[in-house]
Amino acid sequence: GDSVTQMEGPVTLSEEAFLTINCTYTATGYPSLFWYVQYPGEGLQLLLKATKADDKGSNKGFEATYRKETTSFHLEKGSVQVSDSAVYFCALTYNQGGKLIFGQGTELSVKP
C-alpha cells in the first residue's frame, strides 16, 4: 500500500542553519504531496504542497520539490529561526476525498 517515510527526529539546529528533512514515499499512482507543520499543542497547518512531478512547493522560506524518479519530497530551508521549532509531517493524497497518508513526523528544535 501507499506509505510515507520521514527521517527520524528530533533534529536540533542552531539559528540560521540549513535545514533538510527527508521524505520518501511509496505510491501506486500519482499523488499530491504535502508538508504540514504542527506547533506545540496545536493542530496541523499546511506548509506547502506539490501536485505533480517536478513541481516545487514553497512557503515561508521552506521549499520542497516533487521528485518522481527518486520518489522524494525533501523539505529544505536555507536559514532556520527559533520560531520554526515544530513537528513537520510529510503526507500524500490522491485528492479522492481528502484522505491523507502521513509520515511519522520529524521534530525540529532550533536553538538561539
Place this chain on the structure above:
Amino acid sequence: GAVVSQHPSRVICKSGTSVKIECRSLDFQATTMFWYRQFPKQSLMLMATSNEGSKATYEQGVEKDKFLINHASLTLSTLTVTSAHPEDSSFYICSAFWTGRITEAFFGQGTRLTVV
C-alpha cells in the same frame, strides 16, 4: 482560508464515561470530514471518514462501537469516545476537505483527551 474549529481543546474524563468531540467547518460546507488519532511522538493515524448523512467509514482496527461518529450536517461532525479507558488517552484531530477555489484539507486544532 477556510477554518475548522474543534472543541473541546482539552478534556479529562473518568474511566467508563463517554466524551464527545465536535468538529465544525466555520465558513464552508464539508461533505467529508476525517478523524485522526495521534499518539505521543508519532504520526497521525486515520481513524475514520465521516460522510454527511451516511455512516462513517472506519479504518481497519478501529472499533466502531467505541468511536461513534456522526456527521449530521454539512458543517458538523462529532466523535464520541464511549466507555473511555486510559488507553484511549490521545490527541484527536479532525480535518475537513474543502473543494472550493482550491482543494485542500483543513485541520482543527485538536483535542487532548486524558482518561483517568
